[in-house]
Amino acid sequence: MILLILWAVLASGCSIYGLLIFKLLVRWRIIDDSEAVRGSDLLLAGLVLLVLFVQLASIFWPANYVLASSWLAGALILAVFSPSITRSYFRRFALQQKQIPVFWLIFLVVLLYSTLEPVNADSGLYHLPSIRWYERFRVIPGLGNLHGRLAFNSSFLVASAAFGLTDLAGQTVFPLNGFVFLVVSWRLLGQIRSATSIRFLALLLLILVLFYLVRQVYSPTPDVWATLLPITIFMIWLDIKPVFSFRHILLFMLVCLCITVKLATIPIAFCLLPLGWAVRKQLSSRTLVFLTGMAFLLIAPWLIRTTILSGYLLYPFPAIDLFAFDWKIPLERVQFEKDYVTIWGRFRLFEPEIKPGLLEKPATEWIPMWWSLKPYYFLNKPTWVLAVLSPFVIGLHFLNPIRRARIQKLLWPWLVALIGFLFWFFSAPDYRFGYQFIWLTAFLPLLPFMPQRSDFWNVRPFSNLVVTGLLLILLSVYANTFLRKEHFPLLHYAIFPKPLSFRHRGPEEVVFDRCRTRSGLEVLIPNHGPLFLGCYDQERPCSPYFYPDLELRGNTIADGFRSTLSTGK
Template sequence: MYILLVCFLIISFIFIISGESFILYFDKNAKDNYSVVDSFFIGLCLIGALLNIWSLFLPTDVFSLLFVSLLSLALFFIHSKHFISKLKAGVSLLKSEKIFFVVTIIAIVSVLLFAVINPQNYDTYLYHINAIQWNEMYRAVPGLANLHDRFGFNSSMMVMSAAFSFNAIYDQYIFALSAIVFLVFFIWLLQLIYYKKGVTGMIAILFLYFFTQLYAKNISSPGTDLIPNIFVAYILFSLLFDTDSLNKKYLLFVVVPFFGITFKLSIFPLVFLGLIALYQKHQNKRFAFTQLFTVGSFLILPWLVRNVILTGYLIYPMDTLDFFNFDWKVPKENVIATKNAIYNWAKVPMRNPHEVAKLSFNEWFSIWWKMAIFKTRCFLLLAVLAPVFYGLYLLISKKERKKAVLFFVIVAYLGLAFWFFSAPDVRFSLAFILVLALFPLFILQPLIDKIKNVLYPIVIAFTLFFFYTFLQEGYALFQHDYRKETDLSYLYLPEDIYFIKEKRFIKYKDFTVKSTDNQDFKIYAPSIEHAQCYDKFPCTPTFDYNINMKGDDFQDGFKYGK
């Protein structure tokens, strides 16, 4: 746990310093409008974009971590007066708010319980760890998606996890990125509950409760679902709870959505908020377009280049964006098969995707709806009815707030539609569903404010109940992984992922591929009964004999066929 705390501090320092420095450069006059949490998320995106650029030329390893650390230190000393004054203000606030300080400590301990357990995400063992290893050992590898289609998904999470794995320092993987991002978001929601109270506090605690029910087990994994959904919730709630925030802190609404799509395409609708924020901020539209092009290119272009290198396509697996003819390009039929498998598995999981593809809309939707649990159905119905609730809102709201709330509803509703018609698995986009489902509470604010004195004890009681259930689940998972009462190694360092593999007696087959200079290279695949790769490298869940090396070593890439 101690090492996890150290990693939390290092990552937070890098993100906050980078975000604050960016704000000081691009929006200095409005710097006081941005919170530390805003800076954290902006910095996360900027560092992620920088690492994507790095990965085009060099492996994303300990040297990339050293680079961003030194860069952050340099920025800290350049703006030392600003950061020292902010630090003093933060310490003074914590001293004056002793109750919230205690709540924050409990939140940190709670998240640490989840962070120290073995990764619970199935895909982490299937391909996440191997994808991270490819990023650590090599720069972007041409045609890597030919080896295994999931290596072509190219989420920035894999690049950032490689940079922040701390593997070279501790000789094992420390998956701290999801945990620290969740912790910051967790504390932000607790702040809303503690200070805003009323309807805002009620929405925050209800969202936190149902959100963690689905994603809590992702805290210890380098998965690609948790952080994008946090992005969605943070951006939409920032707009809903402060309807002037598009004007006051436009950089947040530009940077996070634009970079967010490099984590997961499902959050694409958030980009519209960035466009609106830029349009409203700058009277000179030419300057707005120039800034959009500059910032957008920095955030997205390296990711697009990586897509082309890994797969041969601009966005994978979208076979319609087929503009290139590199010899490493994944065959179009394979791309279509991957795309259909994702979509059909999301519609009816645990069933043959080819069979699902033959079902009509009514047939698969009926199965999909029956498989959804009761609370998910309720959330979906409330989310679908969001336009109706907005109509009610128009009748009772103040004029100056209507536009911002309209933007909130439109973008969230677009996110809901994008999710449903692309890959309708709830874990991909729960944030869009939940924020819309809780929107009716926001509408009832004038009524609920009249009983605020009654509501606040209810919010506090529900918050205590949440902490109880959250800690209980975390402790149960913790006990499962650390059963020996005398084994206190977890207080220093989480269990090594390598030993998890050894406990399961994973067996591998090895396959030989030849380089262009006729040298033999081994690629591993787990036996059928095991399926997952764990940390065996290089590994693919299924080996395709049509795969060939393009050059003298793995860095030169892979191609399909001769």
């Protein structure tokens, strides 16, 4: 199966690049190598470098398999020049897998669910179209004029384009969510073996991740990374020692990556304040220069791409209006995209159903309306209530001397999670946008109730039983729902997963209407209603909405799009 090959390539390449950055940091005397480094730490560091590379390169070249091949070639060269070090780390990785056999059951579940067609409604609307545009062209000026959400610049989508392999596979494949899902699951399984109460949180988070996200493992949605990466940041933070190490560097890199994946994760950046303060006396000028340079290399290309796609430094935030490019998206459309994110989260309405004044409703009106919406999963509302009550739980701990000492160590992580929870709730309270902050806000205050030492209660056999039971349930659901009831042809998609394509709904002439703008540009418009307004893998100019003011900036699509409303023509 192609996903097995891609996961192996990603794991090997990320490990090699992660090992490279670790060795360079030791050589530059920013860290020392006295503390053992986990294989998952190297994988995650290599993943950050992968995204850094494709983001920067995509400004000048299309983000396609050529970039992925260049990245892999670099990894092979590094492995050839450092064979003994590379072999030792890969040997340790293989040994660790033998020690965590339940990981391979997770691997089987992820592999099976990856054969299914993605179900995220936004995938056909703008995830896959964005990936296709990134594969075919370097970043296109004013692409957001074609459809506003094509300017929702996510570094995840750029990396997905590089590994989409459309020209080689005959369809776009999506290996990145499954890969990170496996890496984070592996980390959580390792932390379940911890001798502290963190093992209970790791077990609970692994259960939630499996339950909530397994259906999204083969999907081009950034939501999976936007959930898993902040969770990883919190779990590393809870396990970190107050001595500056590679993990501090990794946390900083992951925070920068999260911001470029999805701007809604920006509250996670607050974790850098207590982390930096705790090791402030250990930070040399060389370290600060490295961290500043890393932040610049990760965030600057993302800002440049956003500006080229939309004409705004941050999109969709029309208040930050610094430029006068001719490809700038009209102000009222940017404001609509910003407002719609909030409207969808609060009222779950499609664009044609929106009425004026929704955002003017006070909290006393919109919160009851939001609460009455049917949640995606039955655990959403109880978990939200637990998060709301978490300040009272924190207060109870301070009444008990033993629990007070325990909660003080968790106070900063909980405060950062609470900031993220409040930011999510008042900006776009769709549950799937805020799982990471909801879960951590709700469950971190419960840790002081848990036994501190593993000799009091050995959680490992219990956790293995619980996780294995959930995995068997997921396998049963797959067999009963998809194989027996829906007759999913598993063998047919054993090599290549089921493609995400508009062709499943009919031929092009049936799925799309052809419209021409005032400039004569032909644009395809999906005609199947609000639930099926996606362009999917259509590579001609296509948008759910027709803008008669749309025009090309030059003779080709590579020159970009603009609106006559912005140019005044």
